[in-house]
Amino acid sequence: MIQMTLIQIDNYGPWTVTPNPCNESDLQILQAELFADVQRQIAMKKGLVFYTRFDNMLAVTNGLNEEDHMRIQRSIRNRYPITISMGVGTAKTPYEAQKIATEVLQNKGGAQAAERKEILAIDSLVKPEDSFVQMAHIDINGVTDSLTDIIPAFDTNFLVNKAQHYLMTKLIEKGALLFFIGGDNFMSPCNELGTEELMKILEEIDDEIDIALKAGVGRSDNAEDAAYMGDLGLEEIREGNNEELVYVLEKKN
Ligand SMILES: Nc1nc2c(ncn2[C@@H]2O[C@H](COP(=O)(O)OP(=O)(O)O)[C@@H](O)[C@H]2O)c(=O)[nH]1
Ligand SMILES: [Mg+2]
Incomplete structure (x- = not known):
């Protein structure tokens, strides 16, 4: 089972324009600092946050209890001009878990x-x-040589x-999520997604849009270790000159 938390800034839209619209740069700084802040606190318990839309962030929070969530909310309230609400859900797939997390919060009132x-x-x-988390760290082959240094x-x-x-479109059908994490990297919480299914998705994308991808898949009882095992899987693929598309590693406790 995976546990996901929706983190939502309270009444953010109206706040940004009251009494007058804030400078966009100030809003960008607030959002980036809030993300870093929440990430630091959730990472202390081996969770992982994705910035998503910044005013709404999604986190894999296996291992975090009610008190852990409350402490983050309190700390943000004391240091920021905004407050945050949270919804928590669990399910077999990440898609289902975030759906439940969203619905419990929606039931308490609008954003x-x-x-x-x-x-x-x-x-x-x-x-x-x-507790179980499967994470696929997906990376584009040779971005630096073929794109970054050329176009x-x-x-x-x-x-x-x-x-x-393309990745999101195909993964969501399998109950998996996908987040951009910087550079040419994506992280997919993907409990229940089989290795063959993932391999097929990567092959299809190569055929359809000519972008070659590879994925390290990590499994553990928490987000941090699962993501780390995924990174190690990617390193294995790189060492083999990207011949394998998917490499799976499991962390035994
Ligand atoms: N967030 C994140 N970014 C990374 C990671 N590894 C590489 N990057 C970023 O992705 C870029 C491309 O790296 P890489 O995929 O190793 O090189 P490539 O062989 O040219 O595709 C790097 O310059 C970094 O900006 C990672 O583990 N996490
Ligand atoms: Mg790459």
Whole structure:
């Protein structure tokens, strides 16, 4: 079972324009600092946050309990001009877990409801014995040589986005999520996705848009170790000159 937390800034839209619209640069700084801050706190417990839309962030939070979530909310309230609400859900697939996390929070009021403030809505928490996270760290082959060092920066960015869109479209059908994590890298929480299924997706994308991908898949009882095992899997593929598409590593406790 995977546990996911939706982190949502309370009443952010109205706040950004009251009494007058904030400078966009200030909003960007607030969002980036909030992401780094929440990431640091969730990482202390081996969770992992994806910035998603910044005003809404999704995190894999296996190992974090109610108190852990509350402490983050309190700390943000004391140091930022905004507050955050959270919804927590668990399921067999990451897609289902974030859906439940969203629904429990939606039931407590809208993202722009002035009266909804610092809600912690927990549908369920994963028990230690049921805790399982599978993460695929997906990377584009040879971005630096074929794109970064050759074509304009914006064009590379556009291609990376295109790869992301294709990956998301195919992974969501399998109950898996996909997040851009920088460079030419994507991280996919993908409990229940089989190695063959992932390999097929990567092959299809190579055929359809001529972007060659590889993936290190990590498994553990928490997000941090699963992602780390995924990184090690990618290193294995690189050492073999990208001949393998997918390499799976499991962390035994
Ligand atoms: N977030 C993140 N970014 C990475 C990681 N590894 C590489 N990058 C970024 O991705 C870029 C391309 O790296 P890599 O895939 O190793 O090189 P390639 O062989 O040219 O595709 C790097 O310049 C970094 O910006 C990683 O593990 N995590
Ligand atoms: Mg690469």
